[in-house]
Amino acid sequence: MRQGKEKDFVMVYLDIVSGFLGAGKTTFANLLLDFYIRAGERPVYIVNEYGEAALDAEIIKAEGFTAVEMTNGCICCTLRGEMTRALAGLIEQFSPTRVVFEPSGVFMFHNFFDILENKDLKGKCAVGNIVTVIDGVNYVSARLEFGNFIYNQIESAPVLAVSKLDKAPEGLDLTELLCDVKNVNSNAAVVTKPYAEYTDEMLSELFLGKSDLYGHGEVCGCAACGHHDGEGHDHDHEHDHDHEHAHGHEHDHDHEQHDHAHHHEELDTVTVEMNRDFDEAALATFIDAVVSGALGEVARAKGIVFLHGKSQLLNITFKERELRPFPCYDKPAMTFIGKGLCREKIEEWGKPGA
Incomplete structure (x- = not known):
């Protein structure tokens, strides 16, 4: 601390x-x-x-x-x-x-x-x-x-x-x-x-x-x-x-249920290891696949990827995307949250040489 x-x-x-x-x-x-x-x-x-x-x-x-x-x-x-x-x-x-x-x-x-x-x-x-x-x-x-x-x-x-x-x-x-x-x-x-x-x-x-x-x-x-x-x-x-x-x-707020159900069941979550080293073209194609809906309706994708051997923080929210250097990190992985996510397609992107 x-x-x-x-x-x-x-x-x-x-x-x-x-x-x-x-x-x-x-x-x-x-x-x-x-x-x-x-x-x-x-x-x-x-x-x-x-x-x-x-x-x-x-x-x-x-x-x-x-x-x-x-x-x-x-x-x-x-x-x-x-x-x-x-x-x-x-x-x-x-x-x-x-x-x-x-x-x-x-x-x-x-x-x-x-x-x-x-x-x-x-x-x-x-x-x-x-x-x-x-x-x-x-x-x-x-x-x-x-x-x-x-x-x-x-x-x-x-x-x-x-x-x-x-x-x-x-x-x-x-x-x-x-x-x-x-x-x-x-x-x-x-x-x-x-x-x-x-x-x-x-x-x-x-x-x-x-x-x-x-x-x-x-x-x-x-x-x-x-x-x-x-x-x-x-x-x-x-x-x-x-x-x-x-x-x-x-x-004096009354923390009642507000007639809300807990709707986590509406959401899919997929976490995959990102065991490939991207170049700029491959990374751009991957990001396009996320935001276009090709992997499902992704509300959020966040994680660490390697770009030319260097760890980068990739953050995608709906169609917004951010990529920036991240301190050396030896566990590249991404979590995807959304609806109708295709685990097989997402996992394919994490494989070496995909």
Whole structure:
């Protein structure tokens, strides 16, 4: 764990950074971890990845933070016991003041919070902040196919952070996104700034409760809502969360089922070893196969591939793709999540000389 200023504490606060597949949760979690260090906190990170590969934890570890990964399942159902053990172990070993938890992209909130009622956690760990990251580029496409996950995450978070605004096409209109989000959760603070423009003052207001900004409208500078940095808002929002946040706000939210079924059965997940060394042409053909639907309806593909013998992080969200160098990694693999995935075709791409 990277060391911040030492301080006594009574309770460890669990912050949840949720968001659908590929929304930018890990980037936001990294931003939040860095902020907490500067603020004198002692943060650690837990990530739950729906597939078998544990890349997000490796990304955070590369930044110098303590990170624990839980893979091949979802924390809100199959991995609940593992989450309890992981939290208790982190608290015992590292004495953190904050745990930043990134659940899988298909996480749904109902029935999650009773984890903290476990005898090993009760009185030691409480819910801190909850933020849902919303994909500013792919929201509309994702909502049409996977709205049950996305709406559950949006309605459960007091803070909504719109991501990828630095990558958005010129002239991107957020009006539809913002109207949709406000219809789902009118009480939330909606942040529509690129991550690079998040200041410590703004993060303190949102996550350390040092002003009344928390939960009061947009914190933005976008043309879609016409407000800037929280100015000009006359919102009278009440929060209904059934927990007390670390920043001292009390919320009375009733975490009911919201008539949602847990729809993980709608999704396929395939993790394959990528045992081939790509050149540019072969890698471009592979990426085209993913985004064209030739391998199934892929909502997210993420993993490590070799390009001319060097490890690269490949990240595909719907038709968006990103490729960047990754520190030397000896376990090249990719996880695909979507509907109607063709395992045989995906596995073929991972074979040497395919």
